[in-house]
Amino acid sequence: MPIPSLQFRPKYVSFDCYGTLIEYPITPITRELVGDQIPAEQWDQFVKEFRGYRYDQVRGEYYSYEQVLHDSFERVCRKWGVKAAPDAGKRFADGVRSWGPHADVPEPLKKMSEHYKLVIFSNADDSFLEESVPRLGADFHAVYTAEQAGFYKPRYAAFEYMLDQLDASPEDFVHVSSHTRYDLMPMHDMGFRNLILLDRGYDPVTHGYDYVPVKSLDDLNTMLGI
16 A cells, blocks of 8 residues: 655654654563563453553653652552562663664654654653663754653643644644554644554554554655655
């Protein structure tokens, strides 16, 4: 199936960071922390529920991302009757800070940065992005975080912060994420229409939100006319 071309030139191409550009292999750390407390046949369900608790944990007021990871893990462990390690948050946070880009990211992202202003809005603290963004190997016009905004995605206020900082409107963007619930669904409801799902299998493709699934940033570059 041919890749569709965009019918306009966006002012900004914005991105989610973790999972979309930077790898997010949180499950191996989860397995180390849980050990054999979860039966093998129930492991996938535990991982799925932990992901759900991480989403739920960021829908209130902002507080540190390390503590978000700790609290969501503690909640799912409590639900399952599992003992949560007291240093879980630090171990997750250390993992996030250590991860690099997906192998298919640096080359097409650098190419994109030569033609468009790139922006990141990440559900993490400044200290995480200070380590992760240089590993991407591309120039970014702006990098925004939940810490700066005082809100996590999917809160509308997080996206409003990005718009305010850039003195921009939703139609100025192509936004790229591998996460539908954190980014694409709330952004659609806010009036963003040029939405791209970089499909890495995190979320099922849902209907009614007008985003275009792609398999790679090379596909996106084709859409952008690069």
